Amino acid sequence: MDLAPKQSDVADSSALKSTAESRLKNFMKEVTGRALVMMESATQSQHGIATDLVQEAFISLHKSYADKSTEEWYPLFYTILNNKLQDWRRKEARRAQPFSFFRKVTLDDEDLELNDVIDESTPNPFDFIDRAVTADEIKAAISQLPARQQQAFMLRAWEGFDTHTTAEIMNCSEGSVKTHYHRAIQGLRTSLAHLNPNMGGSSE
Template sequence: MRIKEERLDSTEILNRFLAGIERRAFRMARLATSDDDEALDLVHDAMLAFVNRYAGKPEGEWAPLFHRTLQNRIVDWHRRTGVRNRFRAWFLGGESEEESDPLENVADLSSPDPLASLQRHDLGEAIESAVRRLPLRQRQAFLLRAWEGLDTAQTAFAMGCSEGSVKTHYSRAVHTLRDYLEEYAP
């Protein structure tokens, strides 16, 4: 009976960890893929792989292990997408369909100050666009360090590279983002 209670406790702790990291992981994957469905698939795949491989590891190691799993899934997705796009361009002659969501054009009437709301919205879109424009490794380093708060060693582990590489990628990302977002500086 005691073993069952311990398992329940560790399962509960693991569920809380995954629930706490799910939203940020989705945001990272969405920035990498620009597609909500693909991002959700990547996060779920990373969570399943994480649970299958690392659930027995100490709780303090979970964040870097999960992020390494997620980043590996994102890199794999980029590789597969690149191959698919080459074949699509070859077979379809480079045609692409772009769909716009009609709800994006509906005004938000709940905002007390439309100008401030528009400026916040524009800034948010500019930041998201700037982060998407970063090279993959710089984006990974920036998101893991700045958004997830991982230290350099944990980020290096999650990315599968050296701490020096993390520092270089992160520094380049910050400088590039400053250049991209210069017009929004106070």
């Protein structure tokens, strides 16, 4: 029995690999900029670390999910990226506190969920502030938010994921996403209020 692969099978496999690589290149072009902004905010403007996290997420995506559709890649990519960010943060926390392995590392202290928080289905980062405030000013303010608030805001307002998908990416409940997003908006309004005297500090 001839166990050698047929020529057509080899050609099909090569074509599929080429197609996946082409799709990945297009996908990377589309999301790299936004992903870097998110990671730079989360790592306190450490561009090298942010770039490494994004690149590692792309490698893992292609290695494990090359056969998925491009639409499926979006939440998968950000889930992978979030996991790599959390791994990096844990390492940094342990490096800063050498004996922290004797206790649970707490990365965020805002896990209590608020009740009846309204989370719009299609948020826009400019909807809750004056249009005169620039994107750079918003990004600078975002970098001052706690990490989970940053993630919730960027995934919801900048990437446009719904609450359910954002919760899956962040590995938390939908209520937590609403809480983090709600508090992020409060924090941004407060930190940007000095740029516009008419901007209120309340999120209501």
